Every structure is written in structure tokens, then in C-alpha cells.
Amino acid sequence: SDVRQSADEVERWDMIEIIFVIENSAATHPQFPYDPEPAKGLEMSDGITAEGLFSRDGWQTVYRRPAFLRQRYERRPVDDAEWLYPEGEPVWTLRFSPPDEGEWHYRIEVQEAKGNATSETYSFRVRAPGANNRGPLRVSPTDSRYFEYADGSAFLGTGHGTGYSPERFSYDAADHFDAIGEGNQELLRWWIGGMIWGSAWQPWNSLTLDFDGYLPPTGLTLERAYGDGLVSLRLDAENPVMFQGWGTGHVGLVPGRSYRIRVRWRTEDVRGPAIPGRPYGVTVKFADWPEPGKTGDLPAVISHVRGDSPWHVAEATFVAQTDFLPGPAIILENTPHGAAYIDEIIMHEVLPDGRQGPQLLRHPRFNAHLDFEPRRAEGIDAVLAEGQSRGIYFKLVIGEKNDDLLNRLAPDGLPDRVGGHYAAGEGSPIRALHRAYWRYLFARYGAYRSVHSWELVNEGDPNGLDLFDLAADLARAAAADGNPHMVSTSTWATLATDSWKNPVSEPLSYVDFHASVRYSGWIEPKEELLNDSARFFLEYDREAHAAGFGKPVVWGEQAIDSTQSPDVQEPLLAQDEEGVWLHKIVWARCAPGGSYPLYWYTEHIMEKGLHSIYGAWNRFMAGIPLSNGRYEDAQATATDPQLRVVGQKDIAGGRAHLWIDNSRHTWRAVVDGDDIPVVSGQIGIAMESSNRPYRVIWFDTRSGEPTSEEVVSADEQGVLILRVHALETDTAVKIEPVE
Structure with a gap:
């Protein structure tokens, strides 16, 4: 009604x-x-x-x-x-x-x-749609290398990874979009896995537990659970504090209003006090940095519980003093003995008539497989809406394969300490939960055309088919939705050719591989690829194209990494003030392979304001019907081997576009201060129409704007000859028929 x-x-x-x-x-x-x-x-x-x-x-x-x-x-x-x-x-x-x-x-x-x-x-x-509304994205039905808008125009997909401040979140995203500017990056890969569902990346922090690899500790245990729950949060001498606030954002309040905080917990053998005369047991306090052993002087919001107590609810009421809640902390203090187990901690406004308002805390229930978190979901809504208004699309990483909680629900519905059930098959409870989560994502975000695709998980096993099978299930569900979006998953190394070509993976929309130069890359010689970023792109683009996947290829994490760690960019790139390394990667995309590279380390791009590099290439490529099914390798020749030429041609349409590069002009040569010789020569491209005249438009690759135009006729063999003189860096050219 x-x-x-x-x-x-x-x-x-x-x-x-x-x-x-x-x-x-x-x-x-x-x-x-x-x-x-x-x-x-x-x-x-x-x-x-x-x-x-x-x-x-x-x-x-x-x-x-x-x-x-x-x-x-x-x-x-x-x-x-x-x-x-x-x-x-x-x-x-x-x-x-x-x-x-x-x-x-x-x-x-x-x-x-x-x-x-x-x-x-x-x-x-x-x-009818407005001028800036070209619709959602799809794989081109006429050229499987490419994505295109629903109106049939090619989607160039320039961009990189992204992420936003937990405190400022949607406003931080808007600031990022302001910095990017109009017409530049248009495809951003964004991890939202764990923000809405599951235990990975949840907002409760521990100051004493070690990370589980790259994942923050959850503090969860299968030892105790309330009712039909699977887990609870355990506090003990090794992990006496879990709190929100640091790196998670703060809950909004209205000063002067009353709030009730309520916790369901139990204690076992909690004895003390360690310091005589001081309260001990499990309690709730407010503190943004509740360092273990130093919280005794903070006032307790909920009084200490000790000894052995069954599952029960404790609560307290307080009046807000500020616009944000100081970090809620659950603390087992002043005792070296026993443990406390927490099922949930919730908070509501107490309304004037005594009723309670909606729940306020993030991730209040530790059995988070049975809940979707609405507060962060609302922020994601705002980001997708803002992105859509600016023509930005998001490749959303929606899950975490190593989620502690989601791996421990066995097919028989019981908790399993061994785990490994994230991708359990048909009929399992975790598969049903995945489908419920996907349905929620479709319902909430599927109508945004700013969703490029759903990426099941980041960096699954390239040789294991279980995650490919799960991703295929997601792809079938997405295709059946009234607002369908593309689906893929990614792998941590190699092209995973056998897995992508396995029939299990057929429903997936596109291939997604990750490779840095040194750590996860496999093409040699790595040092030469490191120093020449255009070659780095071109070698992997050729290999991906040669694999013959029959669908687009996204290079979901591309990186020029250091020798010290895969988590650190090559330090010398910081000296490349003009972003020659990025410029060469972007313009090398004129090659026929069609791969979509999304660079991983974004600090230099943002700090040095390299966004216009993307925009220049976008302007050059604008109007080229790249996905019409007729574009092929230009196979251009050069009289000087130092002229690197890549591009494509549409013989039937009489069109072509080329990027012409002085291959000695690399980011490393620029940083090292090398004397880089200019290069001259002739470029030949077979257009297959004898003596036909063509309009040749030359472009400045820094601006993406045309600089000059000439009419040149092909020779008797249909080969069009272009002349390049004293090329210092690079140039680009469009070839069109003279009507």
C-alpha cells in the first residue's frame, strides 16, 4: 500500500x-x-x-x-x-x-x-536521454574486445583503483571527482567488500591481535554463540579491547538527545581485580583510542560484569554532547582471567514518547552473515549517484574470499574451524547467503548506470575453479535482473588462461588479470619493462590478445613496483614530475589488443595531478567507432626502428588512428637526465585503396587536440605514407577519408 x-x-x-x-x-x-x-x-x-x-x-x-x-x-x-x-x-x-x-x-x-x-x-x-546520458555499459556485440555504452558508442575506460576516507567517505569521493576533473578518468575500481556484509574489513578494531595476512583481525570465535548465531566476539587477556572510531568513521548524533546503548553478552571465569580497589570485568566505554591497560579512568557507560554470567542484556542511557559518538569500546579490564563473549551491541535514540528510533551503530551484530549494514550502504549510494552525475563508472569488488566468518559456515549448516567454505556449492547455506547479498546489491545499486560491473572477489586462485563457479552464478543472476550489469572476478597471478577458457567461466563478462612488473609479473626482461612503461603495457596487451579469450580483458591491477615490496611503487617514479610513465601507458592503448589497464598505486596520479593525461587520450579517441567490429591492427611500418608505432584501422570505413612514439623517450631516460636523440622517418600503413586521398590530422598528445591537418594520397599499392620529422617525444594521428 x-x-x-x-x-x-x-x-x-x-x-x-x-x-x-x-x-x-x-x-x-x-x-x-x-x-x-x-x-x-x-x-x-x-x-x-x-x-x-x-x-x-x-x-x-x-x-x-x-x-x-x-x-x-x-x-x-x-x-x-x-x-x-x-x-x-x-x-x-x-x-x-x-x-x-x-x-x-x-x-x-x-x-x-x-x-x-x-x-x-x-x-x-x-x-529520450539527455546529451550526457549514454546508458549503462555492456560488452560490445560487434567487437568482443570492447565495452560500449547502451547507445552503441565505445567506452574507453581510462582509470585506476580508488578508495575513500572512512571519516569523510562520500564527501571525500566528491573531492576525488573534483580533483579528477571533467573528461579524464572514467573507470574506477573500488573495493566495497566487507562494507555491507561479512566480517572482513568490519569497523571493530583490536590493538593487540595480529593481522591475518592482509586482513584486520575480527576477534570472532566459534566457541560460543547466542541462539542461532554462528560466532561471537571474544575478549580475553590476549584481546581485551575492541572498539570503533579509528579508521572506521564515527556515528552521527544530535546533541541534547537521549540514547540507549544495549549489549548482549556473557562472561566466563572473569576474576580479579588485578589492581585492588578498581572495577574489573567487561564493560562499555567511549574512547577513540582505548589502549589496553590504560582505560581504568574512563567512565563506564555500562557497568562491569564479572564472574560467570549467562547470556543476558545490559544497557545504559546517555545524553549526546557532540555531533559524533566517541568510539564505542567493549573492554575486558583489570583482570587477567576469563573471557567475555559478545553477540551484539546496538544503540537507538530514545524518542520523546519513549519509543526507540532506528539502530545507529555500524556492524552492531557480530553474526554479520545474517545482516546488511545500512549506514555505509547509504554512503555508497551517495558515491554512485555523484559518480553517475559526472560520467564516472565503478568496477565494484563486492566480496572478500578470505572472510573469516563466511568461510566457516559448513555445507551442513554447522560451524567449521577449518573453514574454506566461501565458495561452497549449490544447496549450501553460504551459497544461499551469497545470493541474498547479490540480490540486495542489485536492488540497491543495480539501477545506477554508474555501475560498470560486479567483481566477485579480489585475486582468487588462478588455477582453482570454485571461485569461477561462484562468479558464474553471480553472472547468471545479474544477467536475469531487470537492470543487468557485467560480472567478473580477478586472479592474483598469470592470465589464468585455462580457467578463463573453462566452460565454467563462460557466463563471465570479461577477463580480469593482475600483474606488476616485478612481483606478480611473468614477462621478461622485467628491468626493461620497468624502465619503458609503454613496452610494459604492450607486452602484456599482446599476450592477453593472443590468448583469444573472446571477451574484453581488464588489467585490474597494473603496477610498476619496487624491489623492496609489492606494496610500494618504484621510488624513482616520484622524480617523474610530468608523469611520462603514465602518459606512455595511456597512449600505448592505441594498440589493437584492447586491454583496459587500471593502475594500482594512485598516490602520484592524485598528488601530481596527472588526470589530464587520461583526458588527452580520451579527446583523441572521441568519435572513433572503436567497437563497430571492423577495427584491426594497423600493422604500420616505420623506416627507423626507434619509431614505435601502434594503432588500428577500419579498411571499409577508410579510417585509422596511430600513436607514434620515440621509443628512447622513456620515463627512466627523463628521470636519469639522458640526452634523448630525436627521431625521423616514414610511417607506412596499408589502407588497400590505390591513390585514394585521406585527411591526416596530427595531434599533440599532451592536450589531445589537433595541431595540423593535411591531405595525403595512398600510393598505387594502397599504402599511405606519413612523414615524421625530429620527433622528441610522441605524436598521434587520425586518418579519415576525403569525401
Whole structure:
């Protein structure tokens, strides 16, 4: 009931948002879909399936979109941080971006254990898209090397990795986009895995536990769990404190309002005190840096619990003094004995009539496999919306393969200390949970055309098919959605050719490999590739193209790394003030392989403001119908071997584009202060039309703007000859037919 839509008319490929009420639902887990036969271990998850059905041809063609229960927030910058505060109760939300113009109709269907319900039919109109709206992305149906917009124009996909401050988050993203500027980077790879679901990268910090490889410690244990839970948080002498605030952002409050914080926990053999006369046991305090052993003077928000106590709830009420909650900390203090186990810690505003408002804390329940975190999800919403308004697309890494919690739910529904169940197969509880999470992502973010694709996990095993199988399941689900998006996964080394060509991987939209020069790269000689970034790109681009995958190839993490560590960029690059290393990588993309490189280390790009390098290439490539299916290797020749020439040609269209590079002019030669000789010579390109005249437009690669134009005719053999004189760095050229 109470169905309300955001507009009566929207642009094609723009989002319409519909909110509605589901009355008298009995679902206990409304973020999960209804499953009449839940997997083992999920019997308690009584879900509800709410979907919108959209059609513009009398229900002959139906686009089905999942709905989700959204907690709305007020969002604004406060004290240079993202302040979010709940607005009202959660509302059912349905989002859809219509792929065609005309009159559309929709209805809402709901299914849960109590039965089914269907709404009446509603309508809206769809007008033509605006000038900056070219639609969502897809693999080109005419050239499988490339991505293209829904309107058929080629997507160039220049960009790199990205990430945003936990404190400023969506506002930090907007600042990044401001720094990037218009027309420059347009594809950003962003890790959101762990922000919404699971235990990896969750906001609770330990100051004493070691990292699990690259992952922060979770403090979770399978030893104790409340009710149907799988885990709890354990505090003991080795890990006496877990807290939020540092590196996680802070919860927004309203000064002067009352709040109730509540924790469900138990204690076992908590004895003391270690320091006589001081309180001891497990407690909740507020502190942004609660150093173990030094928290005794902080006031307790919830009084200490000690000894042996069963699962129970403790709570306290306080009045906010500031706009942000100081880091909530759960502390086992002044005792060397025993342990405390925590199931959840939640906080609500106490409303004037005594009712409680929406839950406020991030990641309040440690059984996070059964919950989706709405506060950070709202910030992601803001980032995707802002990106869409600026023509930026996101390749979203949505999961963490080594998630401690998600690996320990066995196919029989029981906890497993050994783990390894993240990609468990059909019928397993973890596969059902993955699908519920994907459905939530589709519902919440799938209508944004700024979503380039869903990347299942970062750097899976290149030789193992379990994650490829899971990614294929995600790909089938995404393809069936009313707003489909591409799907892939990535591997940590090699091209993983056998895995990508395995039939299991056929549903995946594109290949994704990672390679740095030294650490994870495999092409030799590595030092020569290190010093010549254009060659670094071209060698891997050729190998990826030669593999014959039959789909686009994304170089998801490209890096020029140091000898000391794979986590550190080659230090000498810092001396390349003009970004010659990046310039050469970007312009080498004129080559026919079609790989999309996303550079990993972004500090120099951002700090030195190298964004215009991307924009210059984008301007040069603008208007080239790269994905029309006719472009092939230009196979240009040069009379001087120091002239490096790469490009493509469309013989039928009489078009070509080339990048011509002085191969001695490398970033390393520039940094070393070498005397770099100029180079001259002739470039030949077979256009296969005898004596045909062509318009030859020369470009400045620093600006991406044309500098001169001439008409040149091919010779009797159809070969077009171009002359290059005293080339210091590089140049580029477009060839068009003279009508």
C-alpha cells in the first residue's frame, strides 16, 4: 500500500524510485528473500520477497527488479566528516532504470510464509536521454574486445583503483571527482567488500591481535554463540579491547538527545581485580583510542560484569554532547582471567514518547552473515549517484574470499574451524547467503548506470575453479535482473588462461588479470619493462590478445613496483614530475589488443595531478567507432626502428588512428637526465585503396587536440605514407577519408 514514485516521467536509463508499505508482514529477516526450503543452518531466516515487474508492451516483456528495505538518512558534512542520521522508519524501496522510451507500467509482488500479495498497476513515462546520458555499459556485440555504452558508442575506460576516507567517505569521493576533473578518468575500481556484509574489513578494531595476512583481525570465535548465531566476539587477556572510531568513521548524533546503548553478552571465569580497589570485568566505554591497560579512568557507560554470567542484556542511557559518538569500546579490564563473549551491541535514540528510533551503530551484530549494514550502504549510494552525475563508472569488488566468518559456515549448516567454505556449492547455506547479498546489491545499486560491473572477489586462485563457479552464478543472476550489469572476478597471478577458457567461466563478462612488473609479473626482461612503461603495457596487451579469450580483458591491477615490496611503487617514479610513465601507458592503448589497464598505486596520479593525461587520450579517441567490429591492427611500418608505432584501422570505413612514439623517450631516460636523440622517418600503413586521398590530422598528445591537418594520397599499392620529422617525444594521428 501507499505506493509513491519519485517522478511521473524520467529519462531513458535514468532511475525511477518507488517506495511502498508492506502491511502485517511476519518476516523476521526482511533483507533476505523468502525461501520455503531454507538451507541447513538458515532455518531461522524467515525472509520476504518483494519485487517490481515492469513492462512497456502489455506484459509481453517483463523486467523484474528486487526491492529492498531502506533506512533513509540525512547526510551532510559536519566538522569535515560525513554525518549520517536516520530519517524515520525503514521503507520498502524499488529502483528501476528503464531501457526504452514510452509508457511503462509496473506492479509489485510480495511473497512470504504468510502468503502472497500483488499491488494494483501503476505507470510512468520515459523520455529520450539527455546529451550526457549514454546508458549503462555492456560488452560490445560487434567487437568482443570492447565495452560500449547502451547507445552503441565505445567506452574507453581510462582509470585506476580508488578508495575513500572512512571519516569523510562520500564527501571525500566528491573531492576525488573534483580533483579528477571533467573528461579524464572514467573507470574506477573500488573495493566495497566487507562494507555491507561479512566480517572482513568490519569497523571493530583490536590493538593487540595480529593481522591475518592482509586482513584486520575480527576477534570472532566459534566457541560460543547466542541462539542461532554462528560466532561471537571474544575478549580475553590476549584481546581485551575492541572498539570503533579509528579508521572506521564515527556515528552521527544530535546533541541534547537521549540514547540507549544495549549489549548482549556473557562472561566466563572473569576474576580479579588485578589492581585492588578498581572495577574489573567487561564493560562499555567511549574512547577513540582505548589502549589496553590504560582505560581504568574512563567512565563506564555500562557497568562491569564479572564472574560467570549467562547470556543476558545490559544497557545504559546517555545524553549526546557532540555531533559524533566517541568510539564505542567493549573492554575486558583489570583482570587477567576469563573471557567475555559478545553477540551484539546496538544503540537507538530514545524518542520523546519513549519509543526507540532506528539502530545507529555500524556492524552492531557480530553474526554479520545474517545482516546488511545500512549506514555505509547509504554512503555508497551517495558515491554512485555523484559518480553517475559526472560520467564516472565503478568496477565494484563486492566480496572478500578470505572472510573469516563466511568461510566457516559448513555445507551442513554447522560451524567449521577449518573453514574454506566461501565458495561452497549449490544447496549450501553460504551459497544461499551469497545470493541474498547479490540480490540486495542489485536492488540497491543495480539501477545506477554508474555501475560498470560486479567483481566477485579480489585475486582468487588462478588455477582453482570454485571461485569461477561462484562468479558464474553471480553472472547468471545479474544477467536475469531487470537492470543487468557485467560480472567478473580477478586472479592474483598469470592470465589464468585455462580457467578463463573453462566452460565454467563462460557466463563471465570479461577477463580480469593482475600483474606488476616485478612481483606478480611473468614477462621478461622485467628491468626493461620497468624502465619503458609503454613496452610494459604492450607486452602484456599482446599476450592477453593472443590468448583469444573472446571477451574484453581488464588489467585490474597494473603496477610498476619496487624491489623492496609489492606494496610500494618504484621510488624513482616520484622524480617523474610530468608523469611520462603514465602518459606512455595511456597512449600505448592505441594498440589493437584492447586491454583496459587500471593502475594500482594512485598516490602520484592524485598528488601530481596527472588526470589530464587520461583526458588527452580520451579527446583523441572521441568519435572513433572503436567497437563497430571492423577495427584491426594497423600493422604500420616505420623506416627507423626507434619509431614505435601502434594503432588500428577500419579498411571499409577508410579510417585509422596511430600513436607514434620515440621509443628512447622513456620515463627512466627523463628521470636519469639522458640526452634523448630525436627521431625521423616514414610511417607506412596499408589502407588497400590505390591513390585514394585521406585527411591526416596530427595531434599533440599532451592536450589531445589537433595541431595540423593535411591531405595525403595512398600510393598505387594502397599504402599511405606519413612523414615524421625530429620527433622528441610522441605524436598521434587520425586518418579519415576525403569525401
